[in-house]
Amino acid sequence: MIHQFNKKRTWVKKVKGIFPTLTYPSHTSIITGQYPAVHGIVNNTKLQPRRQSPDWFWYRKDIQSMPLYDIAKEKGLTTAAFLWPVTAGSKIDYNLAEIFPNRIWTNQVLVSLKASSPLFLYEMNKKYGKLRHGIKQPWLDDFVTACAVDTIKNKKPDLTLIHLVDMDSMRHRYGVRSPQAKEALHRLDKRVAKIIQVTKDTGTYPQTDFVILGDHYQINVDKMIHLNMLFAQQGLLHPLG
Structure with a gap:
């Protein structure tokens, strides 16, 4: 993948993570330039001890700082995002939000339509939905990559955010240096290569x-x-109320 870039590149070998080093706080720090204590996304999930499956910080409204995509929007630029955390309900022009159903009365289609750009989601799913097996990996990243490539080619957004999760999923499931994780790294390399190639194809x-x-x-x-x-076991835990 790296060899596709020209000599105008910067390679950072070591980065100090924020605390906590979790996906949603980290992504929000990346996109706002602020620490979790400032932007307000202090965990992946909300503190809901009475719920078996707590809500995640899916929605843009929970961010207390200005994310880059809102700044771009204010400047009249076009934005796109693909499973970028904490963007549900945002003003991103072409948004496939990362969210999943955690209540028995809803399903993936309904929560995704509510959280994303509904017509755009419908268009992408019609074109590339056959690539998905629900939200399972590695098929979900194949779907996301196809949608991102299509959008870059046909919509030409000024800012595109892409969250690919295949390798992270395999590391969690099988181990950091497992064969499955290494295979996922090769898949990631190919997906990024496709994204780079479409910018060459479109002249951008x-x-x-x-x-x-x-x-x-x-x-x-x-x-x-x-x-x-x-x-x-020690009799020190009692239900609230």
């Missing part, structure tokens, strides 16, 4: 700045400590 490559990064790293986990289990 010389004017395009590519920022390729990860939101955090991770290490393998062999054991987990659930303090609530210990508290319950």
Whole structure:
């Protein structure tokens, strides 16, 4: 992938993550330039102890700082986003928001339509929905890449945000240096190559700045400590109310 770029590039070998080094706080820091204490996205999920599946910080309204895509919009620029965290309900022109149903009375189609640009989502799903198997990986990243390539080619947005999750999913499931994670890295390389190529095909490559990064790293986990289990065993945990 890197060899596709000319000599005008910067390679940063070490980055200090924000705290907490979770996907949603990290992505929001990337897009606002602020720490979680300022932008307000302090976790992936909201604090909802009574709910078995708490809501995530899916919606733009939860961000307390100005994200880059809003600044671009104010300047009259066109924006697009593909599964970029915390963009549901935003004013992004072409938005496929990252969200999933966590209530028994809803489904993926309904929550995605509400959170995204509905006509754009319908158009992309009609064209490339056959690539998906729900929200499972690696098929979801294939769908996202196809949608991003199509949008860059036909809509030519000034700012495009793309969140590819295949490798992160495989690392969580099989381990950081597992064969599955390495295979996902090769798939990621090919997807990024497609995105770069479409800018060359449309003649926008010389004017395009590519920022390729990860939101955090991770290490393998062999054991987990659930303090609530210990508290319950010791009779120290009681239901609220």
